[in-house]
Amino acid sequence: MLAIEARGLRKTYGGGFSRGAGKEALAGLDLAISEGAAFGLIGLNGAGKTTFIKALLGVVRPSAGVVRVLGKDPEDPSARAKIGYLPERLFLPHAFTPVQFLASVARLKGISEADDEVRRQIGRVGLSGEEGRRIGGFSKGMRQRLGLAAALLGGPMLLVLDEPTDGVDPLGRAEIRRILAEERARGATLFLNSHLLSETERVCDRIGILSGGRLLREGPIEALCGSETRYRVRFAPPLDAAALEALGFRPGEGDGVFVVDAPDPTALNDLLDRARRTGARLVGLTHDVRDLEDVLAEALGQGGERGHA
Amino acid sequence: MKSFVVARDLLREAASRRWFLALGLGITLGLVVIGLSLRMDVVDGALAATRFFGKSVNTQIRAADLALRPVFVASSYLIFYGGLLFGVVACADFGPSLLAPGRIEHLLSLPVRRFELIVGTFLGVLALALLGALYGAGGLVLIFGVKTGVYSGRLIVSALLASVTFSAIYGAMLTVAIAARSAALSAASGGALVLLGIVAGERERISEFFDPGISRTIFRGITLFLPRVSSLARSAGEIAGAQPVDSAALTSLLLGLVVFGLAALSLGIHLFERKDF
Amino acid sequence: MRRVAWLVAFAALLALSAFLMSRGDKPKKPERVLKAEFPRFPKPWEEERNRKRRTLPPAAPRPGEEEGVLRKRDPLLVALPMEKGKSAVVFEVAALKESPIGQIWLDCMLERQAENQRGGRGADKFKEQFGIDLFKDIDRIAMSSSKVAVLSVAEGTAKFDRSGWPKRSFGEKGSIWQEPEGGGVFATWGDEIVLAGADLKEIEAAIERLESKSPPREQTIPEWSVYGDIFGVISPEELADMLPEGQGEIAAMLRASIDRVDLHVDTSEDVAIVADVNGSNAEDVRDLAKSMGAALSLARAGAEDEGDERLRELLDYATVKPRDGRFTLDVALPLDVLKEMGPCRKRDAAPPPSPPPSR
Numbered sequence: 001m002l003a004i005e006a007r008g009l010r011k012t013y014g015g016g017f018s019r020g021a022g023k024e025a026l027a028g029l030d031l032a033i034s035e036g037a038a039f040g041l042i043g044l045n046g047a048g049k050t051t052f053i054k055a056l057l058g059v060v061r062p063s064a065g066v067v068r069v070l071g072k073d074p075e076d077p078s079a080r081a082k083i084g085y086l087p088e089r090l091f092l093p094h095a096f097t098p099v100q101f102l103a104s105v106a107r108l109k110g111i112s113e114a115d116d117e118v119r120r121q122i123g124r125v126g127l128s129g130e131e132g133r134r135i136g137g138f139s140k141g142m143r144q145r146l147g148l149a150a151a152l153l154g155g156p157m158l159l160v161l162d163e164p165t166d167g168v169d170p171l172g173r174a175e176i177r178r179i180l181a182e183e184r185a186r187g188a189t190l191f192l193n194s195h196l197l198s199e200t201e202r203v204c205d206r207i208g209i210l211s212g213g214r215l216l217r218e219g220p221i222e223a224l225c226g227s228e229t230r231y232r233v234r235f236a237p238p239l240d241a242a243a244l245e246a247l248g249f250r251p252g253e254g255d256g257v258f259v260v261d262a263p264d265p266t267a268l269n270d271l272l273d274r275a276r277r278t279g280a281r282l283v284g285l286t287h288d289v290r291d292l293e294d295v296l297a298e299a300l301g302q303g304g305e306r307g308h309a
Numbered sequence: 310m311k312s313f314v315v316a317r318d319l320l321r322e323a324a325s326r327r328w329f330l331a332l333g334l335g336i337t338l339g340l341v342v343i344g345l346s347l348r349m350d351v352v353d354g355a356l357a358a359t360r361f362f363g364k365s366v367n368t369q370i371r372a373a374d375l376a377l378r379p380v381f382v383a384s385s386y387l388i389f390y391g392g393l394l395f396g397v398v399a400c401a402d403f404g405p406s407l408l409a410p411g412r413i414e415h416l417l418s419l420p421v422r423r424f425e426l427i428v429g430t431f432l433g434v435l436a437l438a439l440l441g442a443l444y445g446a447g448g449l450v451l452i453f454g455v456k457t458g459v460y461s462g463r464l465i466v467s468a469l470l471a472s473v474t475f476s477a478i479y480g481a482m483l484t485v486a487i488a489a490r491s492a493a494l495s496a497a498s499g500g501a502l503v504l505l506g507i508v509a510g511e512r513e514r515i516s517e518f519f520d521p522g523i524s525r526t527i528f529r530g531i532t533l534f535l536p537r538v539s540s541l542a543r544s545a546g547e548i549a550g551a552q553p554v555d556s557a558a559l560t561s562l563l564l565g566l567v568v569f570g571l572a573a574l575s576l577g578i579h580l581f582e583r584k585d586f
Numbered sequence: 587m588r589r590v591a592w593l594v595a596f597a598a599l600l601a602l603s604a605f606l607m608s609r610g611d612k613p614k615k616p617e618r619v620l621k622a623e624f625p626r627f628p629k630p631w632e633e634e635r636n637r638k639r640r641t642l643p644p645a646a647p648r649p650g651e652e653e654g655v656l657r658k659r660d661p662l663l664v665a666l667p668m669e670k671g672k673s674a675v676v677f678e679v680a681a682l683k684e685s686p687i688g689q690i691w692l693d694c695m696l697e698r699q700a701e702n703q704r705g706g707r708g709a710d711k712f713k714e715q716f717g718i719d720l721f722k723d724i725d726r727i728a729m730s731s732s733k734v735a736v737l738s739v740a741e742g743t744a745k746f747d748r749s750g751w752p753k754r755s756f757g758e759k760g761s762i763w764q765e766p767e768g769g770g771v772f773a774t775w776g777d778e779i780v781l782a783g784a785d786l787k788e789i790e791a792a793i794e795r796l797e798s799k800s801p802p803r804e805q806t807i808p809e810w811s812v813y814g815d816i817f818g819v820i821s822p823e824e825l826a827d828m829l830p831e832g833q834g835e836i837a838a839m840l841r842a843s844i845d846r847v848d849l850h851v852d853t854s855e856d857v858a859i860v861a862d863v864n865g866s867n868a869e870d871v872r873d874l875a876k877s878m879g880a881a882l883s884l885a886r887a888g889a890e891d892e893g894d895e896r897l898r899e900l901l902d903y904a905t906v907k908p909r910d911g912r913f914t915l916d917v918a919l920p921l922d923v924l925k926e927m928g929p930c931r932k933r934d935a936a937p938p939p940s941p942p943p944s945r
């Protein structure tokens with residue numbers, strides 16, 4: 001079953017008779033995420049990421065299209081009962097203690113006998129010993145952990161996390177990654193929105209790139225960050241760089257490193273044979289894998305070109 | 310019902326707010342001052358002498374319950390109008406606070422229906438108003454009861470009437486808060502409704518000042534839909550002072566007031582259901 | 587659809603609330619609100635009236651007293667006994683007749699008169715015999731505990747010669763008629779004052795006071811106390827005697843600590859009574875005030891326990907106000923109550939005559 005499904009999802013803010021056409025935050029988004037996946041949504045500010053998340057939770061109502069969460073309409077409370085959500089800027093009541101806040105969330109989630117669950121999640125996010133303190137005195141990182149604990153209450157089947165590691169120290173991030181891994185192992189679906197692409201890369205196995213309310217790219221992380229037709233080769237000196245460049249090898253970073261595109265293994269071997277004939281001796285060959293930042297920049301560049309075309 | 314959870318959270322939040330701490334402290338201080346500095350000499354049920362801070366304030370000797378009637382009437386008006394004004398100012402922020410970014414998304418992501426949030430906030434404020442009124446009026450009744458032996462629940466009934474009146478006005482304030490997400494506008498609407506309600510309570514008499522015709526019809530048309538604040542305040546005073554009250558008219562006014570609150574709440578829910586956050 | 591439902595609910599509820607609230611816009615007025623004006627000082631028109639009534643020349647100045655400070659005197663007040671410990675009450679008949687309670691009683695009395703006429707009694711018979719119309723000619727009546735009634739009547743209306751009783755002159759302007767076979771004594775002094783009583787000596791004493799050039803300075807009812815529709819002085823002894831048997835303690839306190847009680851009654855709306863209680867010992871007066879207040883409170887509680895709403899309501903309006911060395915007792919009597927307390931009570935309260943059962 002699909003954990004998240006969006007078809008032709010559109011959302012236009014404002015507009016109307018006096019305000020013109022309004023701002024289109026989602027422009028026909030299609031997305032399907034299977035249960036148990038860890039999906040990361042990336043994109044620039046204003047790309048429509050938060051609007052999409054709010055549409056998943058029923059906080060924002062789509063102007064057109066369909067969105068379904070865990071097979072149900074997000075406005076159905078029984079669907080939301082299985083969702084754990086951590087907003088980007090969670091407002092926490094200052095006068096409450098963590099236990100009081102989580103107990104309140106548990107009651108609203110309909111969790112009975114929630115005391116043990118509340119204490120368990122507090123311990124899980126590393127806030128043990130802080131149960132009696134007022135939230136008003138918490139650091140940003142502690143609040144973020146508490147927000148995560150609220151999202152984890154009741155063992156949700158879908159975790160929607162908006163910048164979960166924002167303000168958390170490096171060790172805390174590792175801890176959160178561990179918790180998310182545990183949740184995945186339990187069978188929960190992760191939907192992550194983070195500006196920290198390295199975090200997304202480490203947690204998620206699928207990525208979606210959003211721009212202008214459209215999904216530019218979507219797929220497994222290996223498929224997006226790696227290239228099946230681009231290779232990184234390293235030759236031992238001495239070598240004839242001019243001859244290699246004439247064959248299509250472009251200098252890469254490091255001594256004797258070159259990058260070459262080959263549509264298939266035969267073409268690759270043919271190129272390598274011709275390089276060896278110039279006197280070059282091959283000492284290393286790998287696929288040319290890029291980081292998410294490059295992928296995003298590339299996708300946005302193409303998207304921009306497409307947009308300008 | 311999830312609304313009760315929301316209402317309970319609102320009460321807990323209110324308990325930490327300076328406004329309400331000040332109110333609780335003020336009422337307590339007032340009751341303590343009255344309790345300690347008021348001396349009442351009661352002979353066979355008659356209040357023979359009253360001293361406040363050692364100074365004689367009562368010149369009549371009459372049955373204690375009769376002597377206390379003017380005190381209860383004055384307290385009733387104080388609780389009614391004082392409570393309304395305090396409530397309008399102090400509770401104006403609950404609506405916008407519920408809708409604060411980072412909070413409303415989180416609440417809406419939980420398995421709660423939208424209307425339950427609004428009803429819960431309303432119930433929370435209603436409970437707050439009832440608690441404040443019961444504490445103040447109950448404290449006064451207790452103090453006078455201990456000092457004179459007269460335990461009259463009339464002031465408490467009168468205070469409850471004030472609470473219900475405020476709750477109906479708060480229904481409209483909450484609706485404005487949903488529409489505008491502004492505590493200032495919410496308070497302004499509450500204040501305006503109190504003032505207009507005072508006028509509406511006297512609509513029969515005031516309408517006679519308008520020439521018969523369109524101006525009188527407009528005045529009567531507008532005030533027809535407003536809660537009769539001054540009428541209710543007067544009734545509360547009459548109840549506190551053990552004066553005769555037209556119970557049929559009061560019941561009608563009170564029912565109308567409750568329905569007004571529900572109407573305002575319905576409009577608020579309608580706006581809330583349509584709103585994106 | 588669900589979202590529109592809330593809007594529809596709003597419109598319907600608003601209309602319903604407007605309907606319900608408009609039904610409460612005109613509350614029924616309470617059956618009757620007490621309108622009692624407690625008389626505490628003379629009104630300007632009363633002072634003016636009192637000034638006109640002072641037709642007697644001032645008493646002769648005492649040694650060392652300047653003549654200029656002396657004022658003329660009201661003959662009706664002068665005719666009243668002046669001994670300490672006597673009670674005297676003046677009824678402003680003309681004002682009482684105009685008051686709501688006066689109107690009610692007058693109507694009733696006129697009806698009764700018609701019944702009495704058939705029996706050869708009543709006011710018409712009195713007018714025929716003595717020339718005074720009891721309903722028209724009397725301006726004031728003063729009653730005293732020396733059993734003398736002083737009437738201020740319309741000039742020249744008294745015609746006691748018609749009675750056929752033996753007449754004799756007394757003093758300069760006095761004439762006395764004595765009933766041959768009874769104890770009744772009537773006297774006139776001038777054209778406007780009529781004295782009635784059973785004791786000839788008391789009547790003669792009253793005429794002597796009216797004609798005396800140096801009467802005692804202190805009148806029973808002082809000039810400053812002449813206000814209200816009924817006013818006067820009640821002696822502590824007589825007041826104590828009026829109390830119910832159960833109030834023996836208060837009666838004893840009254841006798842021991844009170845000098846006099848000034849009474850003033852206003853009947854312009856509901857009847858409001860102010861009794862100003864004076865005593866020489868402030869402490870005793872204060873104690874009495876407390877005892878009176880407590881007695882009223884207990885009586886009210888008793889009435890409440892017994893379900894006597896009328897008495898409880900009456901006592902609701904009774905207050906004791908202590909002042910320096912004295913206290914006032916305010917009592918209000920609503921007209922509704924008085925209707926059933928007056929001379930017409932029995933007849934009004936009686937059930938309508940029912941037809942005899944036919945067998």
